[in-house]
Amino acid sequence: MYLQQLSVINFKNYAEARLELSPGVNAFTGNNGAGKTNLLDAIHYLSLCKSYFNPIDSQQIKQDADFFIINGLFERNGHTESVACSVKRNQKKQFKRNKKDYQRLADHIGLFPLVMVSPYDVSIIIEGSEERRRFIDNVISQTDNQYLDELIAYNKIVLNRNAVLKRMSENGRFDVSLLEVYNEQMVTLGIKIFEKRKAFMDAFTPIFNEHYRFISNGAEQVELIYQSQLIDGDFNELLLKNADRDRILQRTSVGIHRDDLLFSIHGMPMKKFGSQGQQKSFLIALKLAQYSFLYQQKGFKPLLLLDDIFDKLDNLRVTKLMQMVSDHNFGQVFITDTSDKRVAEVFNAIDVSLKLFNVTGGEVYAES
Structure with missing residues (x-):
């Protein structure tokens, strides 16, 4: 192609x-x-x-x-x-x-x-978790045409649930049954997205490690770890346990919209302890691993x-x-x-x- x-x-x-x-x-x-x-x-x-x-x-x-x-x-x-x-x-x-x-x-x-490598990619390391989720979502959506629809639907439910939480706070009334409706919708889609992200990271991480070793000549030990509240927790139980907290914050505090990637070098956060050269190596390895993963999945370059x-x-x-x-x-x-x-x-x-x-x-x- x-x-x-x-x-x-x-x-x-x-x-x-x-x-x-x-x-x-x-x-x-x-x-x-x-x-x-x-x-x-x-x-x-x-x-x-x-x-x-x-x-x-x-x-x-x-x-x-x-x-x-x-x-x-x-x-x-x-x-x-x-x-x-x-x-x-x-x-x-x-x-x-x-x-x-x-x-x-x-x-x-x-x-x-397509894979783009740009100076702007440093935001994946230094900015918030949204940038790292966007990286994951970009790769998966190029291999799974249902994923983007599921993600859009999930994010819309979160926005609606947040609006309800805010309205409940303003009205001084907490409607548990209404929140349960949103919880059920979030859980159904959230688990699907989580499972796809986890499967992707399981396949992607070894590819990333191989590329980083090549670029750095094996000089450093780095880690790429997928963080999600759903790894060790039942999504529905998490929503129920955090209902009071969500009511106070007026937003949904748990779910796959809080997922992140942990980047580390020699056991320390890459953002704080990685040199500019090490951060660049990390980013290039990420993007080349993205390329290799897409090539494997699509069957063409x-x-x-x-x-x-x-x-x-x-x-x-x-x-x-x-x-x-x-x-x-x-x-x-x-x-x-x-x-x-x-x-x-x-x-x-x-x-x-x-x-x-x-x-x-x-x-x-x-x-x-």
Whole structure:
């Protein structure tokens, strides 16, 4: 599976652009702010129906325009398939495959799997648990087309239950029977999601450990642990035991929406005790493990998007990553960098062919 062609209209800083892509390595080079990362984000839209960086679709529309359109042609299973995404201001996003509208965007997720590696990924380590849950959910949703629907439904129930708790507090009346209805719905969906997350982590963790050992040359001992209140507790009992607490807090304090991942190095929290280099190694191992997991599950190689990594990684990690590229562990790769010379030297050194695009002020040209 690979992306043959990409075109955008009124997307971010692009009025219009059309690219014929290589099934191997494609590099977008140019100054900061030229629009290199925006091309990666357009590809992310085609795969996962949304921006990697900003959840508000209308904010991706070029200034002074009323809409944006992204089109892509993929080769998949020996066939060419078209994917199109369009957003008009104050209207619902439209998504089509082979010119047919989707009724549910969740039906598209996973057909064209993708892994993005970006400097913004450090938020997975330093920010709150929501970022780490989002990482888990992103991977699972590309392999299980029911998972996203279950997650959306569960989160909606939590929001409704929280609204009821707040209203009960304001009214001074606590309706146990109403909460039991929400509890039952939460338990049914929550257990399904928990079991899928646990099964994923059981399969994913050994893959992650293998990648981290490779990147770090086995220099450090790290751990990746899935934390959930449901591991050692019955979900319904947890809700009943915490009913008074929920009433005081006016929110649901237990459930799979509180799940987290624990990252540690030599038994200490990675966030506090990991160096910048160790944190970067951890993140790259996470993303490469995501790639390997998707490859195993889907039976074909996902797209790999590497945003500004040469500028953010030391030579050892760049060498390790490029060693994997040269071993043909990856399919189609997209890279952004400020220096076309640096990119060319890296890939010449590992004898991997490269298609270079120069990006300048919202315009992109293929170098001959």
